[in-house]
């Protein structure tokens with residue numbers, strides 16, 4: 001295996017206030033260069049918390065309680081803020097979940113798309129405009145010159161997500177974190193956007209940490225997968241191996257619960273109560289309560 | 295589309311002004327106080343008083359008085375001031391520029407201080423900075439303009455006399471101004487010595503008016519900036535490596551200004567109320583000061599004219615606020 005691009009070791013997180021409910025329990029995870037690594041688990045499992053810890057945007061109520069996050073060998077958690085900003089701006093990018101709220105309503109698309117290029121690459125004028133146009137072409141947006149002059153409210157959700165994807169790839173980052181980038185979109189648009197991320201990632205050779213709760217999506221685009229339950233990793237491995245022979249009952253249950261993308265008409269199976277109870281017991285043995293959404 | 299909206303606003307302005315005229319006309323004539331009694335010499339005969347009453351139309355009924363007043367007002371004639379024996383329109387037009395220069399200066403200072411403090415408060419990560427700003431803000435909010443005015447007079451006029459405490463310009467410096475916009479005109483004519491003197495006279499009343507405004511702007515804008523900073527687009531900007539200052543200036547400030555602006559408009563109209571007392575304290579020759587004289591003298595035509603002037607100013611401020619909403623919010627520009 002090639003040396004890791006992103007290497008998370010023993011990462012733990014908890015609520016800042018007593019009772020310090022644990023949210024992540026000694027998570028180990030590696031993303032290799034050019035690899036798409038799926039991070040799955042049901043709502044509240046802690047997927048986004050891992051993404052936010054990498055990006056340094058944990059909400060005030062959550063604190064890290066141990067572990068390291070190394071990017072190309074450098075510890076993101078230990079480095080000075082200035083160096084961290086440098087890396088974040090140019091080598092790590094995020095494709096957010098909700099394209100409707102992730103663009104600034106009062107700035108033109110062109111300005112938002114080219115922030116990094118202006119700030120970090122010093123591009124301007126015609127060169128900047130050309131680059132912006134080609135970025136939008138890469139994500140298959142028609143009439144890019146006109147779109148650059150638009151405001152977010154004039155565009156559809158699918159268009160906005162393409163723009164956010166273009167922005168994420170604009171600095172040619174080594175790592176992209178995609179936090180459920182398709183859940184806010186129409187089903188038909190979802191597939192296109194997935195394909196787009198996969199093909200952009202392949203042509204740029206970008207490593208992707210792909211957060212989702214949908215094993216069907218994992219099967220479609222992930223090379224490797226980590227299954228998270230209640231802040232703890234229950235299974236990790238090559239996607240084909242894990243899906244063909246899940247070694248953990250939770251993974252199997254998740255597979256049964258997720259809609260099959262290759263099959264139409266198959267209904268979703270809820271996770272059986274007996275399994276949930278068994279998992280609760282297992283988590284309790286690890287001193288970890290299942291954290292549920294209200 | 296735009297013209298029909300403009301038309302609606304003009305109609306609204308006319309209706310509002312008419313309403314203000316009716317209400318103030320009735321109120322002014324119902325409240326006790328006799329303008330004639332204020333102007334006659336002691337011991338005037340009953341006939342003299344009756345003659346004066348007739349001269350000013352005060353012997354007629356309320357409705358008749360209003361119809362006569364309205365008829366003149368529509369031709370731009372708002373009558374003659376009883377106490378100063380001058381045309382009301384000329385009197386107000388001569389004093390209004392002083393108040394406009396004062397309030398616009400105070401608005402600019404209030405915006406600069408309020409926005410500056412709110413932006414600065416987003417830069418501190420520490421609790422301490424936030425709570426210090428909040429406490430200082432609480433005190434600022436509680437102190438009214440005239441208290442600042444008196445404090446400034448005591449501090450910079452009496453204890454440490456470095457600023458003039460009354461008037462608008464040193465008469466020794468005054469030149470033949472063609473307008474009453476002394477600050478603007480002296481700047482345009484490059485008489486910086488006079489501009490400096492006008493500013494020195496203006497700084498204390500302007501600060502007294504600006505500080506309560508700054509306090510309100512700071513309170514609202516700080517909260518709005520904090521909630522904007524938690525929005526996805528602001529987080530994304532931080533993820534792209536933008537510093538806190540950059541996120542505030544480039545991303546959140548503009549959106550946070552939208553709720554702030556509505557309140558700034560309201561607060562700015564209150565400021566005209568504030569000029570009445572603050573101009574008095576500094577003997578500043580604006581319409582606020584004029585309004586006090588007019589009321590003391592029961593000068594009905596002048597009070598009436600001033601009330602309509604204030605009404606017109608409020609309408610214009612509201613129009614300006616709406617126009618700036620459209621500037622800040624692209625949705626309003628297209629929708």
Ligand SMILES: Nc1ncnc2c1ncn2[C@@H]1O[C@H](COP(=O)(O)OP(=O)(O)OP(=O)(O)O)[C@@H](O)[C@H]1O
Pocket residue numbers: 023041042043044045046047048049050059060061062213291292293
């Ligand atoms: N701002 C916050 N304050 C307190 N607790 C939080 C906060 N954000 C998340 N949590 C808690 O952290 C846990 C993990 O949340 P996280 O968002 O990582 O889950 P997730 O796996 O991404 O779920 P989803 O699929 O719903 O996005 C949840 O139990 C949640 O309640």
Ligand SMILES: [Mg+2]
Pocket residue numbers: 047048049179
């Ligand atoms: Mg999430």
